[in-house]
Amino acid sequence: MSDIIRVQHLSKQFDEIKAVDDLSFTVKQGCVHGFLGQNGAGKSTTIRMLLTLIRPTEGEIEIFGLPLSRNRRQILRRIGAVIEKPDLYKYLSAYDNIRLFARLSGIKPERSRLMDQLDRVGLSARAQSKVHTFSQGMKQRLGLAIALVHNPDLVILDEPVNGLDPQGIADIRNLILHLSREEGKTIFISSHLLSEMEMIADNMLIIDKGRKVVEGPVQELLTPEKRSLEDYFLSLTR
Amino acid sequence: MFLNLLRIELYKIFRKPRTYIAFGAIAVMILLIQFAIKVQGKELIQFFLGSQDATFEYEEGKILNGYFVCFFILNTLLIHVPLLVALIAGDLVAGEANMGTLRLLVTKPISRETLMLSKFSASVVYVMMLLLWMAVLALLGSIFLFGTNDLVVIKETGFQIIQSSDVLWRFFAAFGFATLALICIAALAFMLSVFAENSIGPIVATVCVVIVFTIIQQLQVPMFQEYAAPYLFTTHMLGWKGFFYVMATPENQSIPGSVENPWAMVKSGLVLTLYALLFLGVGVISFKRKDILS
Numbered sequence: 001m002s003d004i005i006r007v008q009h010l011s012k013q014f015d016e017i018k019a020v021d022d023l024s025f026t027v028k029q030g031c032v033h034g035f036l037g038q039n040g041a042g043k044s045t046t047i048r049m050l051l052t053l054i055r056p057t058e059g060e061i062e063i064f065g066l067p068l069s070r071n072r073r074q075i076l077r078r079i080g081a082v083i084e085k086p087d088l089y090k091y092l093s094a095y096d097n098i099r100l101f102a103r104l105s106g107i108k109p110e111r112s113r114l115m116d117q118l119d120r121v122g123l124s125a126r127a128q129s130k131v132h133t134f135s136q137g138m139k140q141r142l143g144l145a146i147a148l149v150h151n152p153d154l155v156i157l158d159e160p161v162n163g164l165d166p167q168g169i170a171d172i173r174n175l176i177l178h179l180s181r182e183e184g185k186t187i188f189i190s191s192h193l194l195s196e197m198e199m200i201a202d203n204m205l206i207i208d209k210g211r212k213v214v215e216g217p218v219q220e221l222l223t224p225e226k227r228s229l230e231d232y233f234l235s236l237t238r
Numbered sequence: 239m240f241l242n243l244l245r246i247e248l249y250k251i252f253r254k255p256r257t258y259i260a261f262g263a264i265a266v267m268i269l270l271i272q273f274a275i276k277v278q279g280k281e282l283i284q285f286f287l288g289s290q291d292a293t294f295e296y297e298e299g300k301i302l303n304g305y306f307v308c309f310f311i312l313n314t315l316l317i318h319v320p321l322l323v324a325l326i327a328g329d330l331v332a333g334e335a336n337m338g339t340l341r342l343l344v345t346k347p348i349s350r351e352t353l354m355l356s357k358f359s360a361s362v363v364y365v366m367m368l369l370l371w372m373a374v375l376a377l378l379g380s381i382f383l384f385g386t387n388d389l390v391v392i393k394e395t396g397f398q399i400i401q402s403s404d405v406l407w408r409f410f411a412a413f414g415f416a417t418l419a420l421i422c423i424a425a426l427a428f429m430l431s432v433f434a435e436n437s438i439g440p441i442v443a444t445v446c447v448v449i450v451f452t453i454i455q456q457l458q459v460p461m462f463q464e465y466a467a468p469y470l471f472t473t474h475m476l477g478w479k480g481f482f483y484v485m486a487t488p489e490n491q492s493i494p495g496s497v498e499n500p501w502a503m504v505k506s507g508l509v510l511t512l513y514a515l516l517f518l519g520v521g522v523i524s525f526k527r528k529d530i531l532s
Binding site: 053054072083104105106 | 239243246249250254255337338339341342344345346347349527529531
């Protein structure tokens with residue numbers, strides 16, 4: 001399996017604070033790569049650098065084998081993302097939102113395809129409802145539909161199950177597994193729900209205070225005689 | 239891609255309820271002025287004629303016509319329209335940051351420059367539509383209600399009469415110039431919007447800049463008049479009035495098609511264009527370098 005994401009010596013300094021410090025990791029094609037860390041560990045900053053929202057202070061990012069700094073548009077065309085809570089255009093309907101973002105992604109899909117995407121996240125019945133009437137969980141699901149509408153090869157998800165009820169979490173878990181196992185998409189996902197990560201991630205990267213603590217296949221990191229992910233995570237980041 | 243983005247930006251602007259506040263406000267203000275003039279127009283004319291009433295031989299009924307009413311409306315409203323423009327242009331980037339949609343936009347395969355230029359272009363279209371709306375209500379509405387005749391322009395130094403056949407093009411030119419002036423305001427609000435995370439800040443800041451500059455320009459302090467006023471964009475925003483200042487013959491008859499000081503108007507147009515480009519340039523470059531943390 002080839003590397004889809006390759007990060008080398010990545011750092012980001014905000015005034016006095018070093019949010020990400022000399023971080024290096026790789027993400028393999030077709031796998032679900034969990035990204036863990038305490039609040040303020042640097043997860044969101046790292047994800048924002050992968051999506052060109054934040055400029056790194058130092059380091060290199062390669063995605064799909066291309067340097068991100070010089071191939072931004074070409075790379076972003078193949079990425080779908082949910083960044084923290086996906087606040088959408090509240091005065092537009094779910095359908096108008098997904099259509100608008102599909103066009104921004106450079107595609108002009110037919111209505112049936114957009115409705116399929118909404119159906120995939122359980123929102124087809126509310127397609128014409130304005131987003132300001134949606135709960136946080138519904139916005140989260142709509143955000144996911146928008147991230148997938150242009151059929152990306154790499155899906156980057158920052159806390160995608162925030163605000164979801166247990167059924168919603170299970171639905172998203174199944175969708176992520178389907179995207180990875182059936183459609184061969186690469187998923188890079190950060191979450192606070194360690195039990196969820198344990199169920200879906202093939203590989204794992206744990207960071208603390210902006211630095212890498214551990215990286216590797218979940219099966220190797222969590223042998224049955226060792227411990228649960230929660231115990232392991234806490235032992236590494238305390 | 240640019241046209242696609244422009245369409246999307248216009249779609250977003252015109253689906254927002256607040257967009258129609260400006261159109262509604264302009265309609266209400268114009269209709270109120272037209273109603274007031276219809277009811278008490280003679281008193282208004284007497285007020286304007288003031289002390290020169292005795293020396294000015296012209297029928298009041300002829301002064302009070304659609305062109306005069308439109309000229310009066312432009313003088314009254316073009317001071318307030320910048321607020322309505324700031325309402326939309328100040329929201330373009332900051333509003334998206336506040337809503338949380340900016341981060342989603344920037345992760346799309348679009349260059350940041352193209353995104354910014356499409357947003358600004360959408361605000362230019364909005365300004366043009368606002369002025370068109372104003373022109374329809376103020377000019378066509380007033381002509382419909384009051385008819386046409388020669389336009390009497392009341393200046394500090396006296397009166398000028400512009401023949402009715404020579405008036406209409408001046409209004410079109412004035413609306414065109416006003417569009418440029420308001421684009422300059424839109425560029426200022428747009429630039430300030432790049433530095434803010436909610437739209438109230440840039441909207442209020444834009445209005446404050448316009449108010450402060452206008453006060454500096456109107457204060458009869460020699461230092462301000464000599465060193466500040468000529469360089470403030472607010473001074474040049476009033477350039478549209480130049481289209482209604484005509485050259486006159488020695489017998490004090492206005493010369494059709496003439497403009498008293500065309501160079502001053504060209505200069506004002508250039509200053510406004512330069513300011514708009516400066517504000518736009520600073521906005522685009524700053525956004526290109528900006529970390530999106532919202």
